[in-house]
Amino acid sequence: MDNVLSMLDAIPEETIAITVYLLGSALVxxxxxxxxxxLPKLLGGISWIVVFAILLTPTASDGNNASIAPAFFGIVFGVLTKDTxxxxSNASLILFVIGLGAIIGFLWTKYTANKVSLENSKKNSPL
Structure with a gap:
């Protein structure tokens, strides 16, 4: 156990924190x-995009030790400090990621629908 702890001491705390955060987000x-x-296809896709945006939209934190942080934490901090x-600003970042995800999801749905219709037309073709 001492070897594991000494190995973790060699890794910077920020790297460990980001790794745990990203792995936790991937698990969620x-x-x-x-x-x-x-869920129904549309509701399931949109809900996944919303959860993704809430968990992984980045922003820069304020202060002397400013670094990258999730925008959701900025919203919570802003609500607690009444900083509108x-x-x-953090809500707009999350909404931007949701909108971008919705556009990508729409384009992906159109692509897969077109791909399926092309495969069906090839199967029904007399050639």
Whole structure:
């Protein structure tokens, strides 16, 4: 156990924190995917995009030791400190990611529908 702890001391705290955060977010998204596939297709896709945006939209934190942080934490901090511009800026970032995800999802749906219709037309073709 001492060897593991001494190995972790050599790794910077920021790297460990970001790794744990990203792996935790991936685990939450995988679990939510298990829920989303049981929902109607549109609702499941949109809910997955919303959860993704809430968990992984980045922003820069304020202060002397400013670094990258999730925008959701900026919203929570802004609500607690009653800092309306901070809440609005972080909410707009999350909404931007949701909108971008919705556009990508729409284009992906059109692509897969077109791909399926092309495969069906090839199967029904007399050639």
């Amino acid at each position: 998204l995988a679990c939510w995917y298990g829920i989303a596939i049981r 511009p901070l809440v609005l």
